[in-house]
Amino acid sequence: MYTVGQRYLSQLDPQLGLGIVVETQARRVTVAFPAVDEERTYATANAPLSRLLFRIGDKVRLADNQVYAVIKVTETAGVAVYTVSTTEGHEIEVSEVALAAELELNQPQQRLLTGQIDSATLFETRYKAVQHLHQLDQTEVRGLLAPRTLLLPHQVYLAQQVGTRHAPRVMLADEVGLGKTIEAGMIIHQQLHTHRAKRVLVLTPEPLMAQWLVELRRKFNLRFDLLNQERMDTDDNPFEEAQWVISCLDLVAKQERLSEQMVSEVWDLVVIDEAHQLEHADPVLKQCVNLLCARARGLLLLTATPEQLGQEAHFERLHLLDPQRFASFSDYQTSEAQYQRIDQAIQSIEAGTGADLPFPVHGSSTDAQVRYLLDFYGTGRCLYRNTRASVAGLPARALHPHPLESAPNGTAADDLMQQLYPERYETDDNWVQAHPKVTWLVQFLKANKAEKVLVICGNASVATALEDYLHMRAGIRSAAFYEGLSLVERDRAAAYFQESEHGAQVLVCSEIGSEGRNFQFSQHLVLFDLPLSPDLLEQRIGRLDRIGQKQTIHIHVPFVLKSAQERLFKWYAQGLEVFTEHCAGAQRLYDQYAEELRDYCLEQNNSTDFIERVAAATSQLKASLDAGRNRLLERHSLDSTKATQYIEQIKAWDDSTTLREWLELASNALDLDIDPLDRDTWIFKANEHTHEALIPFFQDDAITGTFSREIAASREDWEFLTWEHPLVTETLELFETDTLGSGALSRLRLPNLPEGTLLLEAVAVVRVLGQSRMDLKRFLPRTPIRLLIDAQGRNLADALPPEKLHPRLENLPAKAAGNAIKQLREPLLELISKTEQHAQTLAQTFINKAQEAFTDHIDAEIERTTLLSLAQADEHRNNELATLKQERDTGYAALAQSQVSIHALRLIATHH
Known part of the structure; x- marks a missing residue:
């Protein structure tokens, strides 16, 4: 019976909002819908209306937008009165008349009771979605499925080890060409995907800003904001406008205001x-970096040449990562000296002969003892450095010396720089015409017209003069790449060089071309001059010699005979042997022999055995590094067994057909058109009925996506479809957070039960709330609980699993379903209550297991940190220990407060 003041929803037009009865007659009822300012009159006998009544524990929103929890429900003259609890803890009574008209019914219980019925297909799609989320939450490689990268063991292992940490602070120092940018991108993606990080700042040299922007977009589906000079010329704070930012320290340092704004922001990574x-x-910029690194929760420092500027400079960067552990340079040097003893101890432990060390080794198992030694001594978990020797698939190097007979004029016997680089001191703009290296280069290029050639010299003016001569005088398609160009101009030059048919044959770079840019489509590198720094030389070679290079690298070195250039070439080729293989300690040897090298190049060193002594020292250093420091870093940076396990897991997700099945199911539910090109490549098209949440993905008319990692690597214009692709995650989130499929009503032909028997199929989900940065989903993934409750309160879910029950169910027309709900309201309320009780009981089992797993994990970390604090007597470790104990309490409490909620309900009525 309708009463003025009661609140109803329209079953046919739920978008009208919450209506209120304003007039009743013998056979008619008039309902006002304030949300749309309409009134509608219905025949009382078949009005498509559902009464909205809240229950204890529900949240109600009033017309003034205040939200309260219901603690008691009564009725006065047919109108519901809710007793609610305010935020101050007071109890007040609220008539249903005061409810907000703009009402969204999010709870499946409310939707079902008010006749908001979805199809069986939507209900089952909703159930599938939460099952997939459950599987994704608990996979060990969560966050590593989406990157459009080759599955290289060293990259996958490093990303998984660092990316799963809370606020990682590490140096990525893989040798040139091994993919530090990819590793950083994988870590960033994993941190964002698992919600350990929300705000990320990438600082890179200005020439590499655009490359980072493109790499993060194409390979990781991460849309960063680029803060270039134009974006910074504003009175606003550009760093607070975006969550994910790419910028340049040199640009920021130009304005004190920008430095302060950048440092004042809270960055997770x-x-x-x-x-x-x-x-x-400069000191001002260094101070800015120090403050930024100290305030940042997580910090990644990328460098292929960690000791290029000496051990002390390397130590200063380690100090940025962990100021307490790396507080004293002398202590660090002492620790460095123990590398070989530690490596010998590890070998003894693994051989079962015991370790002879003047410090304790903790752990009951061999693996535990080895992990302890790797963790505690040296740089521990702060430094990762994979070497070319430990990574398979890198190309060979071939050296091609090109001695030239004629020497340039005007060299000064006592000036090393002028002897090595005479072209930098030329005042005549026509120097290129008579220069022996230029003459040789033109001949070489014309003899190898089909080859792409990268030329690097150390000076921008030399690079521009050389490129101009090649292009204007020699008629060779060329481009220049130097610091005087804008980012756009540099990108154009690089793109022109990369173009296969009509692009440049040669790209002439100044020294900035030796860092960051990748030209592995070329196999020929011409070193127009040689730098004094071995690490800088390795950076140059690394533009071609890197992951993805398919051919042998041909390194061409022109030099003038009987000159400082020839002697510097011999230092590199015969002394350090760096052209054909990487030498990890080359920079250290340069620091040791710098003065002798200068004298040797200037012929002021009478020692005839200089190169032989350097060669002997190189061999000795390589042997020492291989026996100690390098081996420890290699052990720490790559565990091949675990890397293989991670890769196999990723491949299993790649190869599974479940993603295709899900996208077909979700596309049908969300009105998305699919046009398969083949098994691995689909075209997605939106239409006028496509769910609005998916429309932003279709800025063009269609999306072409491939499920194949191999195809995705060669077709960057296509989307790489994985479970972590934004389009896929959006479809999953829609069924998790929206109301799609949350309420359904079906019939079941079951002759052996009385006609009209009611069953309630429910999907409940156990979730941990809050503390997202702790990533507690590792221990309590979103867990679906399927229930099938009868009138006696029995759970028949095991007796009637989905594969047996769902094909036999029949849909009811919406109008018939609404009428049925009205008639079955009371028994339905009883079934809902029993379902919620079952869900609470079953959920506690999952919560208890999650608490146990979390406690085991955090206690292991506490034990590790306790051992380190005892061994190091380090106050920082004590602080870290206190933080871990606090995290244990916080995480345990968060898991204890995990909630189980009804995710979807379907009322099933039997018939004969």
Whole structure:
């Protein structure tokens, strides 16, 4: 019976909002819908209306937008009165008349009771979605499925080890060409995907800003904001406008205001590329970096040459990562000296002969003892460095010396720089015409017209003069790449060089071409001059010699006979042997022999055995590094067994057909058109009925996506479809957070039960709330609980599993379903109550297991930190220990407060 003041929803037009009865007659009822300012009159006998009544524990929103929890429900003259609890803890009574008209019914219980019925297909799609989320939450490689990258063991292992940490602070120092940018991108993606990080700042040299922007977009589906000079010329704070930012320290340092704004923001993860360049920064910029690194929760420093500027500079960067552990340079040097003893101890432990060390080794198993030694001594978990020797698939190097007979004029016997680089001191713009290296280069290029050739020299003016001569005088398609160009101009030059048919044959770079840019489509590198720094030389070679290079690298070195250039070439080729293989300690040898090298190049060194002594020292250093420091870093940076396990898991997700099945199911539910090109490549098209949440993905008319990692690597214009692709995650989230499929009503032909028997099929989900940065989903993934409750309160879910029950169910027309709900309201309320009780009981089992797993994990970390604090007597470790104990309490409490909620309900009525 309708009463003025009661609240109803329209079963046919739920978008009308919550209506209120304003008039009743013998056979008619008039309902006002304030949300749309309409009144409608219905025949009382068949009005498509559902009464909205809240229950204890529900949240109600009033017309003034205040939200309260219901603690008691009564009725006065047919109108519901809710007793609610305010935020101050007071109890007040609220008539249903005061409810907000703009009402969204999110709870399946409310939707079902008010006749908001979805199809059986939507209900089952909703159930499938939460099952997939459950599987994704608990996979060990969560966050590593989406990157459009080759599955290289060293990259996958490093990303998984670092990316799963809370606020990681590490240096990524893989040798040139092994993919530090990819590793950083994988870590960033994993941190964002698992909600350990929300705000990320990437700082990179200005020439590499655009490359980072493109890499993060194409390979990781991460849309960062680029803060270039134009974006910074504003009175606003550009750093607070975006969550994910790419910028340049040199640009920021130009304005004190920008530095202060950048440092004042809270960053979950800061990434600094080419971190070795910080050594050249001015004191103001260094101070800015120090403050930024101290405030940032997580910090990644990227450098292929960690000791290019010496051990002390390397130590300063380690100090940025962990100021307490790396507080004293002398202590660090002492620790460095123990590498070989530690490596010998590890070998003894693994051989079962015991370790002879003047410090304790903790752990009951061999693996535990080895992990302890790797963790505690040296740089521990702060430094990762994979070497070319430990990574398979890198190309061979071939050296091609090109001695030239004629020497340039005007060299000064006592000036090493002028002897090595005479072209930098030329005042005549026509120097290129008579220069022996230029003559040789033109001949070489014309003899190898089909080859792409990268030329690097150390000076921008030399690079521009050389490129101009090649292009204007020699008629060779060329491009220049140097610091005087804008980012756009540099990108154009690189793109012109990469173009296969009509692009440049040669790209002439100044020294900036030796860092960051990748040209592995070329196999020929011409070193127009040689730098004095071995690490800088390795950076140059690394533009071609890197992951993805398919051919042998041909390194061409022109030099003038009987000159400082020839002697510097011999230093590199015969002394350090760096052209054909990487030498990890080359920079250290340069620091040791710098003065002798200068004298040797200037012929002021009478020692005839200089190169032989250097060669002997190189061999000795390589042997020492292989026996100690390098081996420890290699052990720490790559566990091949675990890497293989991670890769196999990723491949299993790649190869599974479940993603295709899900996208077909979700596309049908969300009105998305699919046009398969083949098994691995689909075209998605939106239409006028497509769910509005998916429309932003279709800025073009269609999306072409491939499920194949191999195809995705070669077709970057296609989307790489994985469970972590934004389009896929959006479809899953829609069924998790929206109301799609949350309420359904079906019939079941079952002759052996009385006609009209009611069953309630429910999907409940156990969730941990809050503390997203702790990533507690590892221990309590979103867990679906399927229930099938009868009138006696029995759970028949095991007796009637989905594969047996769902094909036999029949849909009811919406109008008939609404009428049925009205008649079955009371028994339905009883079934809902029994379902909620079952769900609470079953959920507690999952919560208890999650608490146990979390406690085991955090206690292991506490034990590790306790051992380190005892061994190091380090106050920082004690602080870290206190933080871990606090996290244990916080995490345990958060898991204890995990909630189970009804995710979807379907009322099933039997018939004969």
